[in-house]
Amino acid sequence: MTLDAQARVERDGWSLLLAPTLAELPSRLGLELIERALKIAGGAGGKLLRRSRHASTYQIRLGTPLSGESEVFVKLLDAPRGFKAVRRLVSRSCAERLRAILDALVAAGFAVAPLLMLGDERGGGRTMMVTARVAGEPLPRVLRSVADAPARRRELLRALGAEVARLHRAGFIHGDLTPYNIFVANGTPVRFSLIDHERTIRPRLGWERRRLRNLVQLCRFDLEGLGRTDRLRIVDAYGRAMGVARRRLIRRVATMLRARRLRDTVSGAPAPACGVTSRRPV
Numbered sequence: 009m010t011l012d013a014q015a016r017v018e019r020d021g022w023s024l025l026l027a028p029t030l031a032e033l034p035s036r037l038g039l040e041l042i043e044r045a046l047k048i049a050g051g052a053g054g055k056l057l058r059r060s061r062h063a064s065t066y067q068i069r070l071g072t073p074l075s076g077e078s079e080v081f082v083k084l085l086d087a088p089r090g091f092k093a094v095r096r097l098v099s100r101s102c103a104e105r106l107r108a109i110l111d112a113l114v115a116a117g118f119a120v121a122p123l124l125m126l127g128d129e130r131g132g133g134r135t136m137m138v139t140a141r142v143a144g145e146p147l148p149r150v151l152r153s154v155a156d157a158p159a160r161r162r163e164l165l166r167a168l169g170a171e172v173a174r175l176h177r178a179g180f181i182h183g184d185l186t187p188y189n190i191f192v193a194n195g196t197p198v199r200f201s202l203i204d205h206e207r208t209i210r211p212r213l214g215w216e217r218r219r220l221r222n223l224v225q226l227c228r229f230d231l232e233g234l235g236r237t238d239r240l241r242i243v244d245a246y247g248r249a250m251g252v253a254r255r256r257l258i259r260r261v262a263t264m265l266r267a268r269r270l271r272d273t274v275s276g277a278p279a280p281a282c283g284v285t286s287r288r289p290v
Contacts, residue, residue: 017127020046022136024127025103029140033124037070037078044068045082045125045138054082062086063206079141080124085206087133102135102206103128109180109208116178119143119193119201135206142201144193151187151233165238167198169245172222175202176250181218183207185225187234224264 015031017024019042030038045068048054054066063085070078085102103126113120121139128135144150147168154161168190175182182189184204193199211218223246227239243261247254 017042020050021130021132022046022049022127023130024125024136025107026125027123029122030124033070033078040070041068041080041124041138044070045136048082049084049129049134049136057081081121081139081141083137083139083204083206085135085137087129101128103137106135106137106206109205109210112210113180113202113205113208116180118175118178118180119199120205121201121203137206139203142191142203144191144199144201147187147190147192148229148231150192151231153233155233161233161238162241164192164198165241166245168200168226169242169247170249171200172226172242173246173249176219176222179210181209181211181215182222182225183209185222187226187229187231190226220260220264223261224268227261228265228268 015026017026024042026038030041033041044053048066048068054068056064057067058065063083066082066084068080068082070080088102107123107126110120110123119142121142123137123139125138126136150164151161154164172185182202182205184207185202189202189204191201191203193201223243227242240258243258244254247257
């Protein structure tokens with residue numbers, strides 16, 4: 009079997025498109041990846057990293073200690089239900105939509121996890137996405153590392169607010185913009201990579217509220233090295249980059265954060281600290 013770029017593999021009830029990045033791997037590793045990803049889809053193998061309401065993410069390592077190892081992530085999206093299942097009958101498959109979003113993000117200059125393989129399950133309705141590890145470290149880990157370096161932390165948070173504004177100005181709304189889906193690469197200026205784009209959209213309506221919801225998603229978590237004033241810095245930098253009235257923006261985000269925290273409390277979900285005050289950032 010030849011792993012040509014843009015080749016399609018039909019195996020075990022799956023229709024898988026091999027991305028050009030996969031063709032760059034040694035053929036042996038590429039074939040191993042296909043086999044192991046299909047085993048995970050069948051319920052065997054792989055290290056479960058996370059189970060969300062909509063998907064399961066697994067980690068596998070390819071290669072041997074002698075040849076080096078490649079860290080790869082396999083994400084299985086659950087089959088849609090209800091209205092989403094009906095809508096899927098008359099629209100593009102989840103894999104096709106996800107590939108279009110990733111291509112558009114890259115074309116707009118955003119860093120995403122290198123895509124290796126993408127496909128849909130025939131009959132079952134699930135979607136599989138296989139990616140290589142994205143550059144950098146998760147934002148929560150980086151925040152811990154700069155907890156005692158206030159100047160670096162301020163630079164990082166202001167750059168983050170500006171990056172979210174750049175995403176929105178380009179027409180994208182991230183479906184799950186949590187700190188755990190943002191990676192920070194070493195160097196100056198600060199560079200970010202965003203992952204988990206299966207719910208990222210380019211909406212035509214409801215822009216303002218969707219943008220604010222992204223800021224709520226980002227600011228609601230209680231993280232080491234991220235205080236109330238730090239959250240304010242993110243929102244303030246975002247407002248500067250968007251050219252909007254920052255005081256009004258801060259008030260609206262604070263109101264939505266309180267409402268979100270109340271919903272979490274009523275539902276019994278953990279309620280992360282999410283305070284944003286009107287104090288001026290320093």
